[in-house]
Amino acid sequence: MNKVIISQNKHWEKNYADLYEREIFPKLINNLNTKHIQVLQGIRRSGKSSLFKLVINFLAEKIDSKEILYINLDDPFFMKYSSNSEGFYEIIQTAEKLTQKKVKFLFLDEVQAINGWEKFVKSVYDSGEFDKIYITGSNSSLLGGELATLLTGRYISTKVFPLSFSEILKINDINSLLEVNKQLPKVLKIVDDMMSYGSFVEVYDLKNEFKREVLSAYYDTILLKDCVANNQIRDIRGFKELSFYALTNLTSLYSYSSLSKALKISDKSVKDYIEILESCYLFSDIKIFSYSLKEQINNKKKLYLCDNGFMNLGFSFSSNYGKLLENLVFSEFLKKGFEICFYNKETECDFIVRKDNKIIAVQVCYELNNKNLSREINGIEKLPFKVDERYIITYNQSQFNIKNDSVTNIKVVSFWDYFWTN
Numbered sequence: 001m002n003k004v005i006i007s008q009n010k011h012w013e014k015n016y017a018d019l020y021e022r023e024i025f026p027k028l029i030n031n032l033n034t035k036h037i038q039v040l041q042g043i044r045r046s047g048k049s050s051l052f053k054l055v056i057n058f059l060a061e062k063i064d065s066k067e068i069l070y071i072n073l074d075d076p077f078f079m080k081y082s083s084n085s086e087g088f089y090e091i092i093q094t095a096e097k098l099t100q101k102k103v104k105f106l107f108l109d110e111v112q113a114i115n116g117w118e119k120f121v122k123s124v125y126d127s128g129e130f131d132k133i134y135i136t137g138s139n140s141s142l143l144g145g146e147l148a149t150l151l152t153g154r155y156i157s158t159k160v161f162p163l164s165f166s167e168i169l170k171i172n173d174i175n176s177l178l179e180v181n182k183q184l185p186k187v188l189k190i191v192d193d194m195m196s197y198g199s200f201v202e203v204y205d206l207k208n209e210f211k212r213e214v215l216s217a218y219y220d221t222i223l224l225k226d227c228v229a230n231n232q233i234r235d236i237r238g239f240k241e242l243s244f245y246a247l248t249n250l251t252s253l254y255s256y257s258s259l260s261k262a263l264k265i266s267d268k269s270v271k272d273y274i275e276i277l278e279s280c281y282l283f284s285d286i287k288i289f290s291y292s293l294k295e296q297i298n299n300k301k302k303l304y305l306c307d308n309g310f311m312n313l314g315f316s317f318s319s320n321y322g323k324l325l326e327n328l329v330f331s332e333f334l335k336k337g338f339e340i341c342f343y344n345k346e347t348e349c350d351f352i353v354r355k356d357n358k359i360i361a362v363q364v365c366y367e368l369n370n371k372n373l374s375r376e377i378n379g380i381e382k383l384p385f386k387v388d389e390r391y392i393i394t395y396n397q398s399q400f401n402i403k404n405d406s407v408t409n410i411k412v413v414s415f416w417d418y419f420w421t422n
Contacts, residue, residue: 001094004077011065012099016053020171020201024158025054031156032132037125039143040136042160043281043306044222047201048136051160052107055134059105066099074110085116104131111135112142112230122150136160138226140279162307163199164335165190165419180420187416188396195324198309215309219282226280233276238265242273246283246303248314251326253300253344274303281306284334289341289352289385302342304330321395325415326350326364329393332419347382361387366395368412380410393418 010016028051031038040048049072056068071078071091081087092103106124111117117135125133135142143157163171168190174180180187197203197211206214223243233239241263259270277283284304287296305311308328330351333340338353343361351362361383363376380390390410398414 001077001091002098004075005069005071005091005095005098008072008075009068009070009095011053011056011060011068011070015057015060019050019054019057020047020163020167022047022051022054022160023164023167024160025051027158028055029058031158034156035125035132037121037133037135037151037155039155039157040134040160041140041142041157041281042136042138043162044138044226045200045202045218046160046162046281048160049109050201052109052134052136056105056107063104064101066101067104068107069095069103069105070107070109072109073113078113081114083115085114085120087114088117088120105134106130106132107134109136110138112137112139118150122154125151125154138222138280139230140281161331161335163201163204165194165199165332165416166421168194168199168204169420177420180416184416191328191395191415195308195321195328197312198307200307200309203309211309212312216313219310219313222280222282227276227282231276233273235265235269238263238269239273239276241265242270243277243282244314246274246277247305247310250303250305250311251323253302255300258300282310284330284340286330286340286342288345289343296341300344306331306334321366322364325366325393325395329362329364329415343383346384347379349379349383352383352387358388359386360389360391362390363392364394365392368392368394368397377410391418 006012028038040051042048052070056065056070059065059068069092078087078091081091092106096103108117108121111121121133121135124130169175169180169187172186172190174183174187193204197208198215200215200218203211203214223240227233227243228236228239242259242265245259245263256267256270260267263270274283274285278285282305284306286302286304288299288301290296290299304327308324308331311324311327330340333351333353336355338355341352341354343349343352349361350364353360353362361380363379365372365376368376376392380387380392392410392412394412394414396414396416397412398417
């Protein structure tokens with residue numbers, strides 16, 4: 001155990017290097033002012049562990065770094081504790097013997113690997129054993145069930161996503177609209193790469209010839225470990241067929257019954273499998289915009305991926321730039337904390353997004369032209385409810401001559417122009 005703990009706590013000797021700045025980092029530092037448990041949730045490999053390291057670097061400037069303990073519970077060594085949360089005490093005691101320091105800040109990565117972790121965390125939180133406790137998980141059920149009961153009012157949850165467009169711009173020292181315009185070819189290359197390969201931190205750093213292989217490994221791990229193993233799915237073949245069908249039919253309307261007929265599995269299994277895919281943050285199921293919950297539930301839905309890179313694993317999307325851009329727009333809205341719906345009744349609108357009591361209607365069109373202009377405008381103009389703002393987001397068009405005074409409040413804007421700060 002000594003070697004494992006030492007290998008996972010390199011900050012005892014020096015700070016972690018080569019970490020990207022993340023937009024939610026200041027929020028995590030501000031949350032140090034509360035005793036509440038800090039929970040980071042998000043898809044596997046989205047950067048939760050790296051955020052831990054950023055916080056650890058910050059803390060190491062204030063206190064003795066040996067008073068900070070980081071444990072990655074996904075390490076095979078800790079499998080022997082998977083059914084016994086009392087193992088936490090042994091791990092902590094071992095670390096304190098090694099450092100001869102009392103642990104003040106405890107970081108537990110992929111905590112769901114240990115059954116009963118909730119009771120341990122509640123116990124040490126209530127006793128004031130540590131100044132602050134941090135935990136991560138790759139499943140939304142981390143905040144459900146027993147945890148919700150045991151730790152109510154004791155935690156702050158923050159979602160972590162792969163790199164956003166604005167974060168990648170900052171990594172490339174593009175920090176203003178002036179710089180965006182001056183380096184537009186480079187900016188468009190960033191957009192192209194995000195459309196094709198997504199923005200997982202490790203994938204972003206790789207050369208293109210290795211990206212698909214790494215993304216495939218991520219996808220398989222999420223399916224087999226986070227989905228199948230953690231949920232004890234028996235019909236593995238049916239589950240994998242549904243996930244691949246969803247992967248290759250993104251942005252399309254669906255119902256549980258339509259998927260059931262296409263894949264020859266029960267409606268209940270379809271519903272359960274989609275909920276599992278959502279719980280691991282791989283897919284997001286969005287509903288029709290309505291003030292009636294019943295109408296939202298009873299209408300068809302649409303599926304999107306959390307990261308464009310996984311689209312690479314289905315059939316080729318190289319000729320369907322529209323779907324690539326639409327999913328990328330979706331993922332950026334998700335990262336910015338928007339509530340996302342769509343509309344498909346009297347008219348069709350790709351996204352109805354809401355944040356801070358503002359409702360925004362958005363059409364996504366890779367290239368706007370005279371042939372598709374009327375369709376895109378109608379999708380927004382004929383909505384049967386009031387919206388505060390209206391946009392057509394394109395790949396690289398910010399000006400388009402709309403010769404109709406009634407629709408002058410629709411703004412045509414490029415992806416990079418809309419998301420570089422939004």
